[in-house]
Structures are given as C-alpha cells and as structure tokens.
Amino acid sequence: MISIYFRLASNAIKKNKALYLPYIFATSLLGIIYFLLSSLSTDTYVLSLDGGRTVAEVLSMGLYVIKIFASIFILYISLFISRKRTPEYGVLSVLGMEKKHLIGLIFVENLILCIAGIVISLFGGVAFYKIVQSLLLKTIGEPLDHTWRVNIKAFMDVLLIYLAVYVLIFLIQSISILRRKTIDVIKSSSKGEKMSKLDYVLGALGIIGLTVAYFIASSMPDDFKATKIDRLIASFAGDVVLVILATFLFFASGSALIFTLLRGIKHFYYKKTNFILLSGLSFRMRKNGVGLASICILFTMVIVSVAGLASFYSIVDSELITGISHNLIIQNVVHINTDDSYKVEVEIYASDVLQKLEESTDKRNVAMDVKEIDFLLYNSGTIKDGKFVIDYGQRDFDKEVDYSEALMLVADDVSKFSTKPIELKDNQIGVIIPNILVFEESLIVSEFDTIVLPDGKEYEAVYLVDEYSFAQRRDVLDAVYFVFPCSEEEVLERVRFDEFIDSKVNNATNEKVSREFFEALFSPAVPVYFIDFDAGYYEQKEIMKDAGIWATEYNDDTGETYYVFPFEQQAGDMIDFYDIYKGILFVAVALVVVFLTMSILVLYYKNVFDAYEDLKNFQIMRKVGLDERLIRKCVYAQMLITTLLPIVIASLHTLFAENFIKALISMFELRELNQYTNLTLVTTLVFIAVYVVIGIITSQVYIKIIKGKAY
Amino acid sequence: MAILEVKNLKKVYTTRFGGNKVTALSNVNFEVNEGEFIAIMGESGSGKTTLLNILAALDGATCGEVVLNGKTLKSIKDKDLAKFRREELGFVFQDFNLLDTFSIKDNILLPLVLAGSKTSAMEEALAPLAKKLGITELLNKHPYEISGGQKQRAACCRAVITNPKILLADEPTGALDSKSSDELLSMFEKLNKDGQTILMVTHSVKAAAYASRVLFIKDGEVYHQIYKGDSTNQEFYNKITDSLQVMMGARV
Ligand SMILES: Nc1ncnc2c1ncn2[C@@H]1O[C@H](COP(=O)(O)OP(=O)(O)O)[C@@H](O)[C@H]1O
Ligand SMILES: [Mg+2]
Numbered sequence: 028m029i030s031i032y033f034r035l036a037s038n039a040i041k042k043n044k045a046l047y048l049p050y051i052f053a054t055s056l057l058g059i060i061y062f063l064l065s066s067l068s069t070d071t072y073v074l075s076l077d078g079g080r081t082v083a084e085v086l087s088m089g090l091y092v093i094k095i096f097a098s099i100f101i102l103y104i105s106l107f108i109s110r111k112r113t114p115e116y117g118v119l120s121v122l123g124m125e126k127k128h129l130i131g132l133i134f135v136e137n138l139i140l141c142i143a144g145i146v147i148s149l150f151g152g153v154a155f156y157k158i159v160q161s162l163l164l165k166t167i168g169e170p171l172d173h174t175w176r177v178n179i180k181a182f183m184d185v186l187l188i189y190l191a192v193y194v195l196i197f198l199i200q201s202i203s204i205l206r207r208k209t210i211d212v213i214k215s216s217s218k219g220e221k222m223s224k225l226d227y228v229l230g231a232l233g234i235i236g237l238t239v240a241y242f243i244a245s246s247m248p249d250d251f252k253a254t255k256i257d258r259l260i261a262s263f264a265g266d267v268v269l270v271i272l273a274t275f276l277f278f279a280s281g282s283a284l285i286f287t288l289l290r291g292i293k294h295f296y297y298k299k300t301n302f303i304l305l306s307g308l309s310f311r312m313r314k315n316g317v318g319l320a321s322i323c324i325l326f327t328m329v330i331v332s333v334a335g336l337a338s339f340y341s342i343v344d345s346e347l348i349t350g351i352s353h354n355l356i357i358q359n360v361v362h363i364n365t366d367d368s369y370k371v372e373v374e375i376y377a378s379d380v381l382q383k384l385e386e387s388t389d390k391r392n393v394a395m396d397v398k399e400i401d402f403l404l405y406n407s408g409t410i411k412d413g414k415f416v417i418d419y420g421q422r423d424f425d426k427e428v429d430y431s432e433a434l435m436l437v438a439d440d441v442s443k444f445s446t447k448p449i450e451l452k453d454n455q456i457g458v459i460i461p462n463i464l465v466f467e468e469s470l471i472v473s474e475f476d477t478i479v480l481p482d483g484k485e486y487e488a489v490y491l492v493d494e495y496s497f498a499q500r501r502d503v504l505d506a507v508y509f510v511f512p513c514s515e516e517e518v519l520e521r522v523r524f525d526e527f528i529d530s531k532v533n534n535a536t537n538e539k540v541s542r543e544f545f546e547a548l549f550s551p552a553v554p555v556y557f558i559d560f561d562a563g564y565y566e567q568k569e570i571m572k573d574a575g576i577w578a579t580e581y582n583d584d585t586g587e588t589y590y591v592f593p594f595e596q597q598a599g600d601m602i603d604f605y606d607i608y609k610g611i612l613f614v615a616v617a618l619v620v621v622f623l624t625m626s627i628l629v630l631y632y633k634n635v636f637d638a639y640e641d642l643k644n645f646q647i648m649r650k651v652g653l654d655e656r657l658i659r660k661c662v663y664a665q666m667l668i669t670t671l672l673p674i675v676i677a678s679l680h681t682l683f684a685e686n687f688i689k690a691l692i693s694m695f696e697l698r699e700l701n702q703y704t705n706l707t708l709v710t711t712l713v714f715i716a717v718y719v720v721i722g723i724i725t726s727q728v729y730i731k732i733i734k735g736k737a738y
Numbered sequence: 739m740a741i742l743e744v745k746n747l748k749k750v751y752t753t754r755f756g757g758n759k760v761t762a763l764s765n766v767n768f769e770v771n772e773g774e775f776i777a778i779m780g781e782s783g784s785g786k787t788t789l790l791n792i793l794a795a796l797d798g799a800t801c802g803e804v805v806l807n808g809k810t811l812k813s814i815k816d817k818d819l820a821k822f823r824r825e826e827l828g829f830v831f832q833d834f835n836l837l838d839t840f841s842i843k844d845n846i847l848l849p850l851v852l853a854g855s856k857t858s859a860m861e862e863a864l865a866p867l868a869k870k871l872g873i874t875e876l877l878n879k880h881p882y883e884i885s886g887g888q889k890q891r892a893a894c895c896r897a898v899i900t901n902p903k904i905l906l907a908d909e910p911t912g913a914l915d916s917k918s919s920d921e922l923l924s925m926f927e928k929l930n931k932d933g934q935t936i937l938m939v940t941h942s943v944k945a946a947a948y949a950s951r952v953l954f955i956k957d958g959e960v961y962h963q964i965y966k967g968d969s970t971n972q973e974f975y976n977k978i979t980d981s982l983q984v985m986m987g988a989r990v
Contacts, residue, residue, distance in 0.1 A: 293857045302844070302851045310839040647835040650796060651849050651896070652824030654817065 029135075036135040039115070045635060046108050051143050053104070053628045057097040058148025058185050059155055060617050064090055065181035066156045067613075072163060072172075077565070078606030085610025093617060094184075098192050100625045104632070105140075105196045107318070109133075111636060116204065130201045137200075141193040148185050153177055222280075222287055226313075230284030233276025240269040240683070247686040263687045270680060274323055279316030282672070283309040303648070303661045304668075311637060311669050318629040323673035325622045327680040330714050334681075334707040335688050336615060340608065341706070349600040352496040353398075354567060355558040356595040357381070357576075363547055369540045371547040375593060377556055380574055384558070387573035394561035398443045399554050400497055403435035403518055405506065415488065416479040419527055432506035435518055441510050444557075445493045449510065456486045457510030461498040478509065481523040497557055524549075564605070567598040623717070630670065630725040638732035641665070645733065662733055670722045674715055681711055741903055741935055742770040742793070747802035748958075749788050762788040764958030766802070770904065770937060775930040777946035778939045779978070780955035786939040789955070790908050793937070794827055795819055807903050824849050828897030828905040832912035834889040836881040836896075843877040846896045853900065863899055871895050871925060887918025894925060898934060905929070907938040911945050923948045943982065947975040954985055961985060 040047050068086040073079045116129055124132070153175065164171055222230075243266050273281075286309035290296045296305060312319070360375040381397065388395045408417040410429035417433065438449045438457065451457055456478050478486045491510060498508055511518045519525070531545045560567050571577040578590035578599055592599060645658050689703055747766040752759050762785040770776055780786050791797040793804060795811050804811040806826060814822050829835075836845045843864070850860045868874045873891050876884055884892070890910060897905055907926070911919035919942070927948050930936055938949065946952045948971060954962040964981055966974045 297847065297851050297857050297860065299852050299854065302848075306837075306839040306844065644837050644839065647837055648848070648852075649820075650794070650823075650829055650831070650835065652820050652827075652852050654820030656817075657820075657852075 032131055032135040033139075035132055036139055039112075039132075039136060040139060043108075043112065046111070046632070047140070049628055049631055050104060050108060051140065051147065053624050054101050054140075054144045055147035055151060056624055057093075057100065057621060058144060058189070059151040060620060061090065061093055061097060061188070062148055062152025062178075062181045062185050063155045063159060064093065064613070064617055065184050066152070066178040067159065069178060069180060070160065072160065072167075072169070076163075076167065078602060078609070081603060081606035082610040082613065085607055086613055089610070089614025089617070090184075092614070093621060094188060096618070096621055096625075098188060100621075101192050102196060103321070104628060105137075106199060107632060109196075109200050126204055129204050133200050133204070134197060137193050137197050141189055145186060145189050148189075149177070149182065152181070152185070222283060222309075222313075226280045227284060229276050230280030230282075233273050233279075233281035234284070236269055236273025237277055237281075240266050240273055241679075243269075244683040244686055247690055259687075259690055263691065266687065270327075271324055274676065274680075275317065275320040277676070278320035278323065278672075279313060282312040282316070286312070299657060300660065300664075303653070303657070304664055307641070307644070307661065307665050308668060311665060312672075315633045315637070315669060318633055319669065319673045322626045322629055323677045323680070325626060326674060326677040326714060326718065327684070329619055329622050330677065330681050330707070330710050331684050331688060332615065333619070333714075334703065334710040335691075336611065337710065338703040338706045348604050349597040351595050351597050352498075353557040354560050354597050355384075355571070356555060357558065358553055358555040358594075360593060361547060363544065369537070369544045371541075371543050377554060380576055380594075381556060383574035384570065387570045388560065390573075391562070391566070391570065393566065393570065396559045396561075398497075398557045400436065400440040400443065400557065401515060401554055403437070403515060404522070404524065404549055405432060405434060406522060407432050410475050413475050414477045414479055414485075415475040417481055417522060419481070434506045434508050435522065436508055436510050437515055437518060438510050438512045441491075441495065441508075444495050444497050445491075447493060449491065449512070451489060451510070451512035452487075453512065454484075454486055455489045455512065457491045457508075457512075458488045459491050459495050459498050459508035459510065461506075461508070480521050481526070482521045484521075497555075564598040564601040567596075568602065571596065571598065623721070626718070627721050627725060630721060631728060633669070634666070634725050634729035635732070637666070637669070638729040641729075642733055662730075666726055666729055670726060674718045678711055678715065681707060739772050740769040741772045741807055742937070743803075743805040744768050744789075744793070745803045745805070747789070747792065747804065748800045749785070749792060749797075750800045761958055763792075763799075766955070766958070766960055768953055768960050768963070770935060772935055773930070773933055775926065775936045775948070775950045776938065777949035777952045778937065778955060779941060779943075779946050779952055779982070782941065784955045785958055786941075786955060787908055790906050790937075790939055794829065794906055795823060820852075824853055824900060826903045828900065828902035830890065830894050830897050830905065830907040830910045832909040834881070834886070834893045834913070836889055836893060838881055840880075841877070842873065842879050842881065842884070842892045845881070846877075846892060846899055848896060849900045867895055867899055870928070885918070886914050887921060890914060890918070890922050891925065894922065894929075898929060904935045904937055907936065909940055910938065911940065911942055916944075919945065943975060943978050946978050947971045952978055952981075954981060956985060 064086055067073055068083045068090065070083075073083055076082075116132075119132070120126070120129060156178070157175065161171055243262065247262075286305050289301075290305050290309070295301055357377045357380050359373050359377050362372045362374050364370045364372065384395065406417050406419060408415050408431065410416075410431060415431070415433075438451060441457070441459075442449050449457060458478075476488050478488050480486065495508075511521070513521075528542060528545050528549070531549075532540075532542050535545075560570065562570065568577060576593050576596075578592045580588055580590055582588055590599065641662065645653070645662070649655075649658065685704065685707060688707075744766055747763055748761075749763040750759050750761050766789060778786055778789065788797070792799050792811075793806075795814070809822075836842070837848070840848070846864060846868070847860050850863065855863075864877075865874075868877060871891050871894060873888065873895060876888055876892060881889055881892075890913075894910070897907075910926075911922055914922065923945055926936055926938065930950075936949075938945070940946055950966045952964050952966075953960050962981055962985065964977055969977065
C-alpha cells in the first residue's frame with residue numbers, strides 16, 4: 028500500500044518536474060543560505076577574529092529575518108503549486124481515490140519534497156560552509172582546517188524549519204481537500220474571471236490606499252529637526268503597513284479594476300489590440316496579483332534598505348558615530364583627593380602619552396597631527412538685555428534668568444582650528460556656539476551683543492562661524508566658547524581669576540583645602556591635545572596599544588564586560604560600528620539572494636502557467652481570424668506589462684519612501700542628505716537592471732511554450 | 739453556383755521524426771453550392787477534422803486544390819490569411835472555444851473587432867442576431883456561467899456575425915446533451931433557411947438528418963453521398979442509416 032503511494036507520488040513529481048525542479052532548487056538554496064549563515068555565526072574562527080563576535084551577533088539576529096521570509100516563501104510556493112495541481116487530484120478522485128487516499132498521497136509527496144530539500148540543503152550547506160571557511164582562513168593566514176564538521180545547531184535549525192513548514196503545508200492542503208466536493212475538484216481553475224462586487228471594492232480600496240500612502244509620504248515636513256523621532260517612526264511604520272496592504276489589493280483587484288473601467292470605454296476597448304490586451308491583462312493580473320505584489324514589495328524593501336544602508340554608511344562619519352571630533356583627544360588625567368588630604372595628583376601626564384604616541388607612529392611610519400589648545404577656565408554668567416554678564420555663578424536662583432556656561436580660550440590656540448584668521452580688536456571677544464547646542468536647543472541662546480567681564484568692562488561679542496572641530500565634542504558641558512585676542516595671563520586678569528580663587532579659599536570651611544585644589548577644580552590652564560592619525564582605525568588601535576592607552580576590559584558584578592578608555596578616542600566605537608556593519612552587510616547580501624530567488628521563482632511559475640492558458644486562448648483567436656503578427660504583439664505586450672508592473676510600482680514606492688528615509692537618516696545626521704537620493708537612484712537602476720534580466724530569462728519559458736504551438 | 743470546390747485533396751501527416759506517415763485524406767472531391775446545408779459523416783479518425791482544417795486554411799493540403807468563392811486557397815498570401823478566414827468563414831467547434839477572459843458579448847464581437855468594425859456597426863449586427871439565436875439574456879455573462887448548449891449557441895452567433903460565405907462546424911453537437919443538440923440543429927436549419935451555407939462534420943445520424951445533403955467519408959475519400967430532397971428529417975434519418983449500413987457492410 029505504502030509503496031503504491033510512493034510510486035504515485037514520485038510519478039506525480041516527475042510528471043510535474045517543470046514545477047518541482049525549480050521548486051526543490053530554490054527551497055534548497057534557501058536552506059543552504061540559512062545553514063551557511065547559521066554555521067558562520069557560531070564558527071570558532073569567526074568568533075576568534077577581531078570583531079568576529081559582533082559580526083556573529085548581528086548574523087544570528089539576521090537569521091530570524093531570513094527564517095521568517097524563507098518559511099513564508101516555501102509555504103506560498105507550495106500552496107501555489109498544489110492549487111495548480113488540483114485538477115490532477117480531481118481526476119484521481121474520479122478514478123476512485125477517496126479523500127483519505129488523496130491525503131495519503133499528498134503526505135507522501137510532501138515527505139519526498141521535504142526530505143529532498145533537507146538533504147540537498149545539508150550537503151550544499153556543509154560544502155558552501157567549507158568553502159567560505161577556507162577563504163576566511165586563507166585571508167587571515169591560518170592553516171586550513173581539514174575536518175568536516177556539521178554544525179549541529181545549524182543542522183537542527185534547518186531540520187526544524189523544514190519540518191514546521193511542511194507540516195503546515197500538509198495541514199492546509201489536507202483541509203482544502205476535505206472541504207471540497209469531488210466534482211468541484213475537477214473544474215476548479217476557470218472560475219473567477221469576472222469581477223465581483225467585492226473585487227471592485229477591494230480594488231478601489233487598493234488604489235485609494237496607495238494614493239493616501241503616497242500623499243502621507245510626500246507631505247512629510249522638510250523640517251526634520253522639528254519632527255519627533257517616535258512620531259516619525261510611528262507614521263513611517265503606519266505608512267509601510269498601508270503601502271503593503273494597498274499593494275496587494277492593487278495588484279490583485281485594483282489593476283483589474285482599472286482595466287475593467289478602461290473596457291467600459293467602448294471606443295477605446297473595441298479596437299483590436301486594446302480588446303485582446305485589456306481582457307487578457309485584467310485576467311492575468313487577477314490570477315497573478317498576489318505573486319506580483321510580493322515581488323513588488325520585496326524589491327521595494329531591497330532597494331530602500333540597500334540605498335538606506337549605503338547612504339547611512341556614506342553619510343555617517345566618525346564624528347557622528349563617536350561624538351568626538353578628532354581621532355584622539357588627550358589631556359592630563361587629574362585625580363583630586365576629596366577624602367582628607369584634598370591633594371591634587373596628576374595620574375597620567377598628557378605629555379608622556381604624546382611622547383609614546385610619537386614613538387609608535389614613527390616606528391609605523393604614520394603621520395600624526397597634534398593641535399594643542401589651552402582651556403583656561405569654565406565660568407558662567409547670566410544673559411539679560413543683550414548682555415552676557417560673567418558672574419561666577421553668583422546669580423539669584425529665585426529669579427528666572429537665562430544662564431549659560433562659558434569656556435575661555437585665546438585666539439592663538441583657536442586659530443589652529445580655523446581656516447580663516449581670527450581678527451579681533453582689544454575690546455572684542457569672539458563667541459563660538461557649538462552646533463550641538465543649536466540643534467538640541469538645550470541652550471537658551473538669547474542673542475547677546477555685549478559681554479561684561481568681572482573687570483567691569485564691556486566687550487563687543489563677535490560671533491565666529493567657522494567649523495571649529497574642538498567645539499563639536501558632544502560630551503562637554505553645554506557651554507559657549509569665548510575667544511580672547513590676548514595672552515592667557517591677560518585673560519585670567521580680565522576675569523579676575525585670582526580674586527575669585529581668593530574668595531573661594533577665604534570662604535572655605537575646611538582649612539585643609541588648598542588654593543591649588545580650587546585652581547584645579549575651576550580649571551587652571553590645562554593643555555588639551557587634539558590628535559589625528561593618517562591611519563585606519565584598526566591601526567590606530569595598535570598605536571594606542573603601543574602607547575598603553577587602549578581600552579582596559581573589566582567585569583562588573585553582573586558579569587557584563589565594560590571597556591574603559593582613559594582618553595576620548597574614536598577607534599573603539601568606529602571598529603564596533605564597522606563590525607556591526609559587516610554583520611549587517613552579510614545578512615543584507617543573504618537577504619537579497621533570498622529575495623531574488625523568490626522573485627525568479629514567482630515569475631517563472633507565472634510565465635509557465637500563463638503560457639499554457641494564453642496558448643489555449645491564442646489558438647482559439649487564431650481560428651476566429653486573429654493574425655499572427657497581432658498574436659505576437661499581444662503576447663509580448665501582455666507579458667511585458669505583467670512582468671514589469673511590479674518593478675514600476677516598486678520604483679514608485681521607492682520614490683515616495685524617499686522623504687521618510689531622509690527624515691529617518693536625518694535623525695542621526697544633521698548635514699546634507701543628497702547622498703540618499705543619488706544612491707537610491709543608482710540602487711533602483713541596478714535592481715531594475717537585475718529585474719529586467721530576471722524577467723527576460725523567465726519569459727523565455729513563456730515564449731518557448733507559445734512559439735512552438737500558437738503560430 | 740458552387741461556392742466551394744474541393745478537388746483531388748490529399749493530406750499526409752508526417753510525424754516529426756520522419757518515421758510514420760498517416761494518410762488522413764487520399765483523394766477528396768466535392769462541391770458545395772450556395773445555400774446548401776451539408777453534413778459530412780465518417781467514423782472517428784476518418785479525416786473529418788483534417789478536411790475542415792484544410793478548408794479553413796488552418797492547415798495546408800499535401801496536394802489538391804480548394805477553391806472558395808472563386809479563390810484558390812493556396813493563392814492567398816500568409817498575411818492575408820487571417821483576414822480571409824475572418825471574412826469568408828465562420829467556425830463552430832465541438833468544444834465551443836469561447837474565451838474565458840471575455841463576456842459572451844465580447845466573445846461574439848471578437849471577429850468584428852479584429853476586422854476593425856465601428857462600435858455602432860457591431861451593436862447593430864449583434865442585437866438582431868442575438869435575438870434570433872435566443873441568447874440576448876446571456877450577453878453579459880461569462881462562459882463559465884452558462885450551460886454547454888448556451889455556449890454553443892453563443893459560438894454559433896460568433897461564427898455568423900461576420901456574414902461568412904460558409905459556416906464550418908466540427909462536431910458541433912459532440913459535447914451536448916440531446917435536447918441542446920436539437921436546439922442547436924434547429925438553429926442551423928433556421929440559419930440555412932435564411933440563406934447561410936453550412937458545412938457540418940458529424941458522426942451523429944440525427945444531426946446529419948437536418949442537412950440537405952450528406953457526404954460519407956471513408957478511407958480518405960468521399961465514398962458516397964445522398965440528398966434529402968423533399969423527405970422529412972425522419973425519412974432522411976432512415977436513408978442515412980441505410981447508407982451507413984451499406985458502408986459498414988462493404989468494409990467486412
Ligand atoms: N497533427 C497530426 N499529426 C499526425 N497525424 C494526425 C494529425 N492530426 C490527425 N492525424 C491523423 O489523421 C487521421 C485523421 O484524423 P482526424 O481528421 O482528426 O479524424 P476525425 O476528425 O475524422 O476523427 C487520424 O488517423 C489521426 O491520427
Ligand atoms: Mg474530429
């Protein structure tokens with residue numbers, strides 16, 4: 028009995044090999060990709076690589092996404108094929124098979140497909156894994172690993188996904204068999220050519236939905252700063268859901284609705300090309316709607332995310348990622364004992380570190396650029412009636428006043444960071460307002476044009492508007508910078524620093540507290556070095572290791588690992604960023620392959636089935652007097668339109684998504700976003716090209732079938 | 739006046755790889771006069787469909803000649819064939835050959851649309867014909883919504899809407915129950931009374947009895963023919979049965 032089922036099932040699969048070979052190939056490919064990535068994410072060599080752990084983490088997160096898409100895809104295609112095979116089951120039931128026999132047959136068919144998929148996935152997966160691993164080992168110069176190990180976790184994963192999906196497929200197919208009447212089984216496919224009322228409504232909803240979604244997207248405010256990120260993400264997510272739903276409705280019913288409406292225009296419809304094309308198209312679109320809509324959405328996602336990732340990568344700079352404007356910023360690390368001695372001790376002298384850095388960079392032949400600047404002191408003042416009055420924070424806390432911190436610098440230091448010379452008169456003070464304060468609106472930058480110093484004099488505020496990189500650090504106090512055109516001593520004199528310290532010392536309640544302590548607390552003139560290397564971040568890491576200032580690792584009570592950097596440096600964050608990016612790239616490439624496989628298969632099946640149906644129709648038309656040129660014209664036009672519609676709509680989606688993506692990116696970056704537009708254009712063109720190639724290849728099946736027989 | 743002349747028609751099918759040759763028609767000769775209703779009878783495999791396909795220029799003859807309305811089929815250029823088929827011929831097939839993608843109305847209008855007729859002219863042609871054939875109510879339905887008999891009437895309507903010189907029908911009742919068959923055949927009769935020349939292929943004696951002349955094909959040749967003359971359908975039916983018996987007997 029069982030052997031009969033196996034014979035029947037394997038015959039059915041063989042007979043339908045035009046359907047099942049591509050199917051097995053595609054599902055196995057997904058299995059292979061999954062197995063490969065899953066193996067890599069736990070591969071000991073990958074983990075031992077610099078940043079390998081991060082890459083592996085991102086990979087294993089991406090695996091969830093791939094898992095979901097691959098499962099949905101296998102499910103969709105299987106059900107699609109089994110629907111096409113319903114007449115076959117109908118014939119069997121007429122020949123005397125009962126429903127339980129049919130279900131048995133379906134079970135064995137699925138069993139064969141499932142086992143074939145698992146076996147090919149595993150062998151292919153192991154082989155691919157070995158290749159990728161060998162390449163990896165070769166690039167890092169390790170000896171090749173000649174053992175063949177199967178990653179048990181990856182194996183189990185693939186097995187479980189296959190089993191779960193196939194159990195679901197089997198259940199759905201069985202239920203649909205049980206619910207049918209036998210007669211019904213035979214003539215299932217020719218129904219549904221006419222638009223029902225529901226179709227009209229759904230189609231209209233699809234068209235309206237797309238219009239509304241596009242409208243929402245295009246009316247996004249340009250003023251991104253003003254938009255709150257959570258609101259932006261919410262409306263973006265909402266719009267995405269709307270677009271997805273509307274796309275499905277549009278393809279399944281909306282496009283047919285448009286064609287039906289066009290058919291209503293008699294003078295237009297009753298022209299021979301339009302007549303054949305319009306009726307064929309509305310029929311085709313309704314049959315293939317779901318598949319084409321999926322392709323459209325997949326391509327939109329691919330284009331938007333590839334362009335988004337690429338532009339994020341190209342826009343993002345080190346300063347944005349790290350919040351630090353130079354590769355490395357060092358200054359003395361001072362320890363002020365607040366316990367009993369109140370001693371001020373320097374733990375690390377910046378000059379010593381600088382020395383070591385120079386030695387290392389000399390050895391490595393790396394150019395190093397060092398800019399020194401003295402931060403004289405922090406001070407604070409109130410802003411009122413256009414005057415900024417430095418008052419050492421002696422303001423009245425009960426009254427509401429505009430209040431800000433200020434940092435004192437001398438023009439000689441600042442000009443190292445400036446492209447233009449700083450020209451200030453003696454009665455003027457330069458003012459630099461860091462971007463971060465402007466964007467975050469955290470500082471009440473009330474306009475002020477006069478600065479009043481403790482020496483009692485009024486100075487004219489001159490706003491300096493260059494890109495002062497030292498001022499772009501994000502972790503410093505919310506402070507404005509005052510630039511003095513004089514010596515450091517002169518500045519301290521003008522702000523009466525000594526008097527201020529005197530008053531502090533005099534008012535100190537603890538006599539152990541020294542003058543030195545207060546000077547350290549309120550910032551004596553300490554040099555800060557802004558350093559840039561002519562080297563990549565990985566080499567910078569080595570240089571800092573040489574100088575003994577690379578991060579030290581330590582574990583807290585919960586066992587979490589922390590890294591402590593004694594100085595501000597970009598390399599740590601940047602290396603992390605690149606590692607994450609590498610992981611995402613890996614996942615993205617895998618996803619693109621998955622999506623492309625899906626699209627190819629969907630288009631392939633569409634063309635095979637369309638071809639056989641169209642063939643019948645064209646043969647009829649030929650008998651009624653349709654000439655071959657017109658047949659050919661209609662065949663190509665119909666195929667072109669149904670094949671290209673997904674990519675056309677996908678391009679439209681991409682176009683309208685632009686505002687949203689720009690807004691999202693702008694949440695991270697505050698500068699130009701033109702990159703996204705260009706990259707989207709490039710990505711869209713590339714994927715249109717890829718799609719057209721896929722379209723041409725898959726349409727060959729169609730043309731071959733029609734050509735042999737229709738004319 | 740002869741509207742169709744078939745002279746020394748021969749058709750040999752060669753399978754794709756050369757091997758077997760099947761002689762479907764060996765030497766067929768007959769004429770059809772304007773206004774005639776001819777039935778061609780023969781067993782399954784005797785070459786009836788082959789003959790119709792050649793008459794319709796859907797297939798070429800191996801040798802011999804077909805002259806339709808004074809024109810030799812061979813002389814018609816390939817690019818004019820479709821137009822010729824559309825204007826001179828109407829078809830009714832056993833399996834209806836209606837297009838699922840069209841409504842019944844559009845199925846019927848198809849030949850006119852292909853001919854590039856005006857919309858108003860189409861409507862004018864359709865309305866009276868649909869009424870005559872009793873399918874006015876079906877016009878806005880789709881093929882899958884109506885019965886086989888109704889489909890065949892629609893197909894028939896499509897075949898004659900262009901006023902063809904000759905209506906070719908290949909086993910038009912083959913897929914119909916007897917009631918629908920009778921309805922269709924009376925429709926043919928009615929069309930014929932109004933002047934439509936009809937050439938119908940069938941292996942049903944009952945169907946053939948509606949015709950004014952019956953040709954018998956055997957071994958690729960026209961073996962015999964009988965005229966209805968003034969006899970009723972019933973009398974003609976008996977005559978046909980007799981002839982068939984003779985034919986069968988000759989075979990033994
Ligand atoms: N395309 C073809 N290729 C080869 N042989 C054919 C082809 N069409 C018909 N035949 C053969 O020609 C003979 C006549 O067929 P056909 O005209 O269909 O007969 P009928 O319609 O009377 O049943 C049959 O033996 C059939 O097998
Ligand atoms: Mg036949």
